[in-house]
Amino acid sequence: MLESLIFILGSCFGSFISVLTSRLPKGEDFVFKPSYCPQCKQKLIWKHNIPLLGFLLLRGRCAFCHKRISYRYFLLEIVTGALFVFASFYLKFCQDTSLLCNKSGYEHFISLLSLFVIITILVSIFLIDYDYMIIPDELVFFLLGVSILLLILFNNGFLYSYLFSGFLASNFLLLLHFVTGGRGMGLGDVKLSLPVGIILGLNGTIYWLMVSFVVGGIFSAFLLFAKKIKLRSKIAFGPFLVIGFFITLAFFDRLSYFYQF
Numbered sequence: 001m002l003e004s005l006i007f008i009l010g011s012c013f014g015s016f017i018s019v020l021t022s023r024l025p026k027g028e029d030f031v032f033k034p035s036y037c038p039q040c041k042q043k044l045i046w047k048h049n050i051p052l053l054g055f056l057l058l059r060g061r062c063a064f065c066h067k068r069i070s071y072r073y074f075l076l077e078i079v080t081g082a083l084f085v086f087a088s089f090y091l092k093f094c095q096d097t098s099l100l101c102n103k104s105g106y107e108h109f110i111s112l113l114s115l116f117v118i119i120t121i122l123v124s125i126f127l128i129d130y131d132y133m134i135i136p137d138e139l140v141f142f143l144l145g146v147s148i149l150l151l152i153l154f155n156n157g158f159l160y161s162y163l164f165s166g167f168l169a170s171n172f173l174l175l176l177h178f179v180t181g182g183r184g185m186g187l188g189d190v191k192l193s194l195p196v197g198i199i200l201g202l203n204g205t206i207y208w209l210m211v212s213f214v215v216g217g218i219f220s221a222f223l224l225f226a227k228k229i230k231l232r233s234k235i236a237f238g239p240f241l242v243i244g245f246f247i248t249l250a251f252f253d254r255l256s257y258f259y260q261f
């Protein structure tokens with residue numbers, strides 16, 4: 001029951017993400033300007049704005065110009081809803097060293113809300129980096145704010161270890177940025193890894209970077225093999241960092257038993 005409420009909350013955030021990711025890179029207002037059809041620019045009426053249901057109600061077409069609405073909106077609402085449910089399960093069972101983990105009472109609640117915000121930012125970064133090959137500073141700074149706030153709220157005596165893991169991650173990616181002449185790693189990825197490194201803690205961060213590189217490597221090899229890209233093509237790395245983050249939350253504490261030795 002609680003899970004279905006969390007799913008609905010997540011799909012509402014997914015709906016917000018689709019507005020944010022289509023407007024932020026163009027410098028449009030994403031808070032107060034009402035939703036409109038991207039084809040005919042007509043303002044949507046309230047019932048078509050309901051996450052998931054709106055799309056089904058309209059059978060995937062605009063109510064005014066009847067052009068197809070991209071499935072991406074619908075899919076994004078489902079995925080974000082599912083990630084929110086995943087977040088609540090993760091916080092119930094996790095044993096790892098991330099800042100969010102092992103909290104009880106009101107701290108658990110703060111952890112959950114923070115993770116909802118983190119998911120919203122990371123999914124937005126995934127989409128914007130995929131579409132435009134940039135990671136907006138606004139989103140990274142917001143995430144940095146969340147990570148510092150968590151660090152202060154959950155001050156557990158390992159403050160420097162978390163800060164260190166953030167700096168380690170970003171300096172490692174910065175090194176790659178220099179070595180590859182900016183081709184392999186953008187500065188957006190470097191900046192993003194600071195707050196994510198702080199949130200995940202040292203062991204989680206090392207695991208996160210390894211997983212991101214493995215997933216990115218496999219995916220690039222696949223694209224290269226399918227002749228979709230050339231050897232020197234530039235691929236956005238942000239989406240792999242985001243996928244790697246969720247894989248880390250899902251699997252890291254299961255592997256960390258081996259990792260300790």
Ligand SMILES: [Zn+2]
Pocket residue numbers: 037038039040041042062063064065066067
């Ligand atoms: Zn329309």
